[in-house]
Amino acid sequence: MSAQMPVLKEPSRKRMGSRKLLTILILLFVALLAVLFFNSSISKVSEIQIEGMRFVSQEEISKTAAILVGDAFFRTSSSTIEDRILTLPQINEVKVTKVFPGLLKISVEEFPVVAFELSKQGEMTALLSNGTTVEADSDELQLVDKPVLSGWTDDDPVKAQLTKKLGEISTQQLSDLSEIIPFPSSAYPDRIIMYTRTKFEVVTAVSVLPEKIEALNAVIETQEPGKITMLLADTYVPFQSENLENMDSEQKETTQ
Structure with a gap:
């Protein structure tokens, strides 16, 4: 009496093409959002607050910091701005804080x-x-x-x-x-x-x-x-x- 072999099910084929297409669409969507974000007003510096100065003018600090209202918010790091301001001979310490969206706070301490x-x-x-x-x-x-x-x-x-x-x-x-x-x-x-x-x-x-x-x-x-x-x-x-x-x-x- 011969034994019958069990019928083997064929493994389901993954739809690789569909997944690749979905990944590409997601990447394109993210890239589109990035382009829209960096071209929108919320990605720009909308306000600069400077405090603590006595012998240095606000205009001089802004010029030395090399950042203006309307510049890209994430283009320049806080540490880079601090290093620039510290080149002013009157400045002893400086702290730059970014508050999203758009606010840049600069707090300076001059030499006494x-x-x-x-x-x-x-x-x-x-x-x-x-x-x-x-x-x-x-x-x-x-x-x-x-x-x-x-x-x-x-x-x-x-x-x-x-x-x-x-x-x-x-x-x-x-x-x-x-x-x-x-x-x-x-x-x-x-x-x-x-x-x-x-x-x-x-x-x-x-x-x-x-x-x-x-x-x-x-x-x-x-x-x-x-x-x-x-x-x-x-x-x-x-x-x-x-x-x-x-x-x-x-x-x-x-x-x-």
Whole structure:
């Protein structure tokens, strides 16, 4: 008795042609949507907000950022715009934020004002902590709470170093300094004389200024006005004692 072989079903053929056609149609649809999107108004920069500037104009920041209303929103990355704005000498930090659709926010932080200086034209200018000179703000001139630099040349490298060191000192500590004059010596090319609003005369060096400022404040808060030297060694002489020493020396000269 012979056994019958089971009937095998033929596997169903996949419709490869239909799938390829569907894939092509989807890709064409996506490409069409992309073209429509990038040519529509929602893919463009519709508003630019800039905040935090004092010494740089909004127009200057926009020009340096090289992006305008109507430009492609995704054409330039936020980091690229930030790098461009950081080339401005007044800018210390910048944050660029994109808010879809169309809003570009630019928040800048400028270097702080650490001193003032009288220009050759007789105008008061402000010095930033990185050495950049800018036009002084009228509001700041009405309340001068920073030292005024006198006797410095524009190309003096010590002045650039001084502004950086002043940037390391707190605003409260800076407020008592009224004037800073260069006073170089062979041992200390960066030596300076500082006059305080509390009537002290301070001889120190730019290189040691931040580390000496706390000791200076301690003397000012506890002693009478006098002359303070803060270099390799620190000394303090009240003006009254200094005047007596000068009088004694003058009397000795007259009796000889």
